[in-house]
Amino acid sequence: MNGYYVLGLHGAPGCGKGYLGEATRATLIEQGIVPNEEILYISTGELIRKEIELKTEVGLQIKRIVESGKLVPDQIVDQLVANALLADAKVKILDGYPRNLHQLEFLKKQLEGKKLQYLTVFRDTDVELILRRVKNRRICKNCGRTHSVEDGKCPACGGESIVRKDDAVIEDRLREYQENTAPLWPLMDQLGATLRIDGSIEAKDAAKQIVQLFF
Numbered sequence: 001m002n003g004y005y006v007l008g009l010h011g012a013p014g015c016g017k018g019y020l021g022e023a024t025r026a027t028l029i030e031q032g033i034v035p036n037e038e039i040l041y042i043s044t045g046e047l048i049r050k051e052i053e054l055k056t057e058v059g060l061q062i063k064r065i066v067e068s069g070k071l072v073p074d075q076i077v078d079q080l081v082a083n084a085l086l087a088d089a090k091v092k093i094l095d096g097y098p099r100n101l102h103q104l105e106f107l108k109k110q111l112e113g114k115k116l117q118y119l120t121v122f123r124d125t126d127v128e129l130i131l132r133r134v135k136n137r138r139i140c141k142n143c144g145r146t147h148s149v150e151d152g153k154c155p156a157c158g159g160e161s162i163v164r165k166d167d168a169v170i171e172d173r174l175r176e177y178q179e180n181t182a183p184l185w186p187l188m189d190q191l192g193a194t195l196r197i198d199g200s201i202e203a204k205d206a207a208k209q210i211v212q213l214f215f
Ligand code: AMP
Pocket: 013, 014, 044, 045, 046, 048, 065, 066, 067, 069, 070, 071, 072, 073, 077, 095, 096, 097, 098, 099, 103, 166, 173
């Protein structure tokens, strides 16, 4: 592996990008390709939920927008992403960004300016499966990690599991996705190599495909 990489995870809300990112991290470590400390997981959704939970100025401003399933203003998310991309980690897994044309252009500039190579993964998932997954999805009240209702408590830190407020408006989020984000798919090739993965494939197996192709 030469240089610094951003692995962009794409797909509709609820398609399992979070699980896929975690499985990819685990596979990279297991196979001795990248050590844990050189992998940074950047989820714009998690960063945004953190701002809301901490009741920062930004958090208070965007709480309602997020709960309604709409997109947060670009300048806010751009700043969060630009800061996260400064981290000195060889592989940055980027989940939830870009979500519209402006963000795609912003990301392109960030990649050029910071000399980062971009790898694109699409998780192609049908809507029925998404609705089923979201119904079973919980987040940790303590660390914000996404997991399944079947886990009981958070598998990462043992924190309390709660339903994400915006999961109640999943249909609105899917509509938002179709309008703003899905049209980016044909343009993502401009950023770098692309891999499409069927959403019904287990995260572990999908992660193996990613690592085999890209690393
Ligand atoms: P996610 O966890 O990625 O589904 O994101 C949860 C919510 O955070 C979204 O429904 C948006 O309100 C907001 N959000 C996350 N990423 C972005 C983004 N790139 N642009 C605008 N809003 C975002």
